[in-house]
Amino acid sequence: MTEQAQENKKLIKRLLAIVGGMFIFAFALIPLYNVFCDITGINGKTGGQALYQNVDIDKSRVVTVEFLININRGMPWKFESQVKMIDVHPGELNEVIFYAKNNSKFDIVGQSVPSVAPGEAALYLNKTECFCFDQQKLMAGEDIEMPMKFYIDADIPEDITRLTLSYQLFNITDSVNANNSASVATK
């Protein structure tokens, strides 16, 4: 019987290791998912700040870039891009001005989160300057013009002739105040 008990103990330990491992795996799924999406670009998430150096320009092609803005619930800002749509040559550096105004009586911190459709195009959209890399704090009534500079990689597949860059604007004042030291901003 004691031999049996020892056998049982050994097996239980192994099974508990699986349980613990799977619990950790649940959390590991998040970085795994992000890495997987970064590599394959299937999630439409754009990368961090890119450098514009030695970029080939392909004058023979034109890609239409549309800008889409969504303002989340509970965000009393006006937020828009100066142009709704531009035609660009792959490799060219372009600048688009975005305008934001805090229409409320409170100071508000905003964070915009970009997304590209179709998802595969995200790999080829490089931003050298973007307000989405930082949070914006606007005092009551304050407004701001924010330039966004980007270029499209000349390697972009032939079948992508049109892509949409959307920004979702969130009010993150509460979480910034709650956790001042935390850096909530990503990419």
Added chain:
Amino acid sequence: MSDHHPTGITRWFYTTNHKDIGTMYLWFSFIMFLIGGAMAMIIRAELYQPGLQFVEPAFFNQMTTMHGLIMVFGAVMPSMVGLANWLIPMQIGAPDMALPRMNNWSFWILPFAFTLLLSSLFMEGGGPNFGWTFYAPLSTTYAPPSTDFFILGVHMMGISSIMGAINVIVTVFNMRAPGMTLMKMPLFVWTWLITAFLLIMVMPVLAGLVTMMLTDRHFGTAFFDAAGGGDPVMFQHIFWFFGHPEVYIMVLPAFGVVSEIIPAFSRKKLFGYSSMVYATASIALLSFIVWAHHMFAVGMPVAGELFFMIATMLIAVPTGVKVFNWVATMWQGSLTFETPMLFSIAFVILFTIGGFSGVMLAMAPVDFQYHDTYFVVAHFHYVLFPGAIFGTTAAVYYWFPKWTGKMYNEAVGKTHFWLSMIFVNLTFFPMHFSGLAGMPRRIPDYNMMFADFNMWASIGAFGLGFTQLFFFVTIIMAIRGGKKAEEKQWDGATGLEWDAMTTPAPYHSFSTPPKVD
């Protein structure tokens, strides 16, 4: 062999006996089945006619959510654990489960977990209202305050399931009678062993998921909050990584049950025993790589849709093997149609219908039409009600004479079956049509064009709910005044529990290991 057992209420609190614990699991799941069923009655009453009649939409949402949670985690899963407790030691020739005290604990967590979960209905802001799949941000940013009780409840019942699963694995690996090799084990033991592995693989993922929800809600993390760099779609990925194996957790033991019953009433050996084992294992393995077929509509790239579509359709192959084997077992057998056999045959037919609608849903291009419609509701109720519930019901009828030494009333049992068979189809079959016509799920009101289908479904549901009381009546009648069961009630039954054990099964199973040929 002494058949002494403790008496009084403390018998049930302190018991470490696998039969007592199995009994408590089965009664617990039956009570949960009635509670979840009552919620379904509220849902169907509201949907009897278009327009709002009985309940507020907010309460309707709580009912759909709680109906799902209670049925999945409170009724189906504990009923399977109850069967495992009763049967596994008897079928492998063991004296008891390997870890009897943990067994007691894993049961007694459940009433507390579900009291917590149910109590949230009476709290300010109401209970969970975000659907049983609790997608973020509905369950994080926009959830009622009582969601924390839901999270704790899920944690507790997860711990219970994991302990139950560990117990099954240790029992099967270490407690088999000499000569009971793995490939001689009854299929019910096999399917449960595989289910137990699924449980210890995915229940921790569910625990991780609700933990992330908890920290998102209260501790400033942003796992699923896009404003903080998180991703709500990832919630769905993690949920379904748990959720798809979970649906097999609910149905695999029922596969095992019918694989025992059909040979018994066909008076033939099970056709293709080893292919059954391999098919079950392949279903379990495949279940880990198909999760995203629940989320074809989130905006996946074509490559992803293709992968998940093909992987999902692959599951039809081992499932087809199983259905083929059940039919081949019946082929040219000397069939008789006692209640357990009737439920098992209905299982095979209706589960196959649910499987077919599953293959339809697996096709990514058409899933955009079916997604989140009543077609999905029809599909999963066809695999769960005639699958898991008929399976458990068949098991209870089949082993009841062995367990108690008393025989149930066959006429009442058959009435229970035929009414269930008629009403289950009347309830869920029209949902295929309303779903194909575009009726979305989880809504309290609907377009006039769906009125007839919904009225049929509601009538069926009331009948189905009422019919389940027959089950209760049959069991109580049998316990109170059932005829004495024969030593071997079913002449075609095989296995240690029938051949090497007296009837009723003694309180302590094999104190000395039986001889296994």
